[in-house]
Amino acid sequence: MGLKGFVEGGIASIVAGCSTHPLDLIKVRMQLQGEAPSAARQAATIAARQPALAFTTPNIATVAAVAPPRPGPISVGLQIIRQEGAAALFTGVSATMLRQTLYSTTRMGLYDAMKQSWSDPKTGRLPLAKKITAGLIAGGIGAAIGNPADVAMVRMQADGRLPLAQRRNYRGVGDAISQMVRGEGITALWRGSSLTVQRAMIVTASQLATYDQAKEAIIGNGLMSDGLGTHVVASFTAGFVAAVASNPVDVIKTRVMNMRVVEGEAPPYAGALDCAVKTVRAEGPMALYKGFIPTISRQGPFTVVLFVTLEQVRKVLKDF
Template sequence: MGATLFVQPLDLVKNRMQLSSVGEKTKAYKSSLDVIIKIVRNEGITTLYNGLSAGLLRQATYTTTRLGVYSTLFERFVGKQGRQPTFINKCAIGITAGAVGAFIGTPAELALIRMTGDGSLPAAERRGYTNVFNALIRITREEGILTLWRGCLPTIGRAMVVNAAQLATYSQAKQTLLNSGYLKDGIGCHFVASMISGLATTAASMPVDIIKTRLQNMKVIDGKPEFNGALDIFMKVLRNEGFFSLWKGFTPYYARLGPHTVLTFILLEQMNKAYFKYRGIDSVPQL
């Protein structure tokens, strides 16, 4: 959760870019740096940490649940015999863990999207949530409790793509690096493989992420929602903003996901080795 303090501004920048210029081909921001400069100039430097409480709650719910489910399923699969899980097994475990974590974390994710995007709205339309709990209470009271899970399916879809892509690309990159003979199975190899994995995962998951972000931030005016679901958002982005707009916010997203992927896999590798050493199993399954 401590990492959230460092990546929160990146989340805000990414969300502002994804929510900008809806339905327009012209870009509101030239780059991630342009977003930061305009936010600091017009809203103040502390605005970069809008939604911090929601970001912390998301980590406490989504990340904790995901890693807990992954570790539990992985341990049960390996069992006392220490059998080696196949690549498909690891992907299935990762996808399941991601889906469960995403469902649990959707309310915090919804609050985060709205709190980080609030400053981009006209003053009269801003929601003005003071913290994540204020957001959750007001959303429940004003829009109904089910609204807390608005965008749940794309959130789960993104989590499944992220987990599958992370595992697939990390495993493949690590094996390629080891086969090359330039790196041994250690932290250096894990670091390089993780950065490659983070880049591929960012590219694969961003189209789902922008759909999720816009769906969770949309307003219902006079009983009519701004969008008619995920497919409607996808088609409008393609038609009105162009194909590459699906990757709006790529730089801050990768800047956030890259280090997170590195820390996740280095930690999992070390925990994996320590666990099987403790169990007295010589053959350690490769992540």
């Protein structure tokens, strides 16, 4: 096989990543909704420690001001267009391209290599357990390689929601990475890497294994032939499973990567577990599924474009 699986997977991943980037940006913005700035968080903590006044009637207007209704994905998208312009929906697309080149090319190529190596030589089939194992390994390695681009992408996508004085204003993925290294040290490029690896293992195992399993089941049961319809159904099924499995880790990953660390101040989160605990305490358990609608709205089309493109690329390169 050589590098063919990496090339096929890389091309398909870049096409899928760029075409669904606006949905990913909306997802990131929604995952950060309700996250208080560090100063506000400290003030809330101090206020919570003060003894409550007796016979105090809650002020409904104050409660509403503290917890305003959160907009949905369409509202978030329209808000971005109104405030930042339509081009803002593609903020961070250079980081997406680098991320797909590093992360997805690696995971797709490694998964394909392991699938071919581990498949039954007589039937060409691979048991589901081995598919999941291959996905876990490929996803973890790919994520570790692509983490710097992932951090840059999250920060660039989140920048527009910050006040003008606090924005990082990265000019591109290269500028983002160089500024992080200069200002925060090279270790900042692997901030949240444990979460990135965990998410990637979950996504790759559920996405690739589900696609292969669904495709085999559809063709094997005579429901459809090996064509576009089968590829679309199998890939959308894979996207749904991957979104459900990975969303909680994705929310925590987004917040840890995006947190602003100020010298002399304690960081907003001490780590992934601390972020998860603070998020659930402040916003409830369902906060871990914040941004799920845009996640599935993005994961579905992304997975469909990914596998449909992959199948077409394989046809083009079948003689190479």
